[in-house]
Amino acid sequence: MAPIAMTEIEAMSFEDALAALEAIVRGLESGQQKLEDAIGAYERGAALKKHCEAKLAEAEARVQAIVARADGSLSLKNED
Helix, strand or coil: CCCCCHHHHHCCCHHHHHHHHHHHHHHHHHCCCCHHHHHHHHHHHHHHHHHHHHHHHHHHHHHHCEEECCCCCEEECCCC
């Protein structure tokens, strides 16, 4: 397996990264990979997991920044 290309992972959407991570998990669970391939897959999976966690944290921060005003309109918390 090739070295982890961080810029490739960083460019992935959350959904694409999650799908790639799920494929890695299925491959590791099958037990059919050579040891070196499994280690490389695990490393890539760890990078994908970190990327997914960062994307979720970004989304959570964006959602928390939105609050409903009394009149029903929406604004960012730092707006009045």
